[in-house]
Amino acid sequence: KQEVTQIPAALSVPEGENLVLNCSFTDSAIYNLQWFRQDPGKGLTSLLLIQSSQREQTSGRLNASLDKSSGRSTLYIAASQPGDSATYLCVRAAGNKLTFGGGTRVLVKP
């Protein structure tokens, strides 16, 4: 059974600190690994998509790495801002199915 686990479940940091969100998955034969952001009462916003053949992707203050051998992905958010407060979801994509992690709830305090 493919599972996606995210640690920690919740994270609270002061503004300006760097954020490190971890994701692990049991099946290394993944297709893509994707990070989403979910704001309360809203839908999901795709942040970064790492293809199976890639090791990392970067967009602005966000960087996501993928290590298939260890079954891990890490999302880094540099210089966090209060607007980064949200739930971050790690998603394994295989075929047409997305398998979601439980999410990490992030609170960035001003």
Place this chain on the structure above:
Amino acid sequence: NAGVMQNPRHLVRRRGQEARLRCSPMKGHSHVYWYRQLPEEGLKFMVYLQKENIIDESGMPKERFSAEFPKEGPSILRIQQVVRGDSAAYFCASSKDRNPGEQYFGPGTRLTVT
């Protein structure tokens, strides 16, 4: 180009009633996916449809739940005889082709069963 649209955004039903959730995919997208997020749980895949066809319904409960994506009009997720355990957020996503990295999500419908 409007994004994925879902309506209603909030739906309240009494136990035993029917719930109909609608999803209009992005323009040009012919693949639709439904996901359910139970309280305090992650999103889980329910069903994948293309126009007029159910491709994968491995995540759908066997009873009371059905989905369709007709040639014209939105995709419909139908829940008959709702129970309290059906209370959840139901998200729809769409994609242009069979690429799992290109699913765009709607804002969700929050179903509350009283």
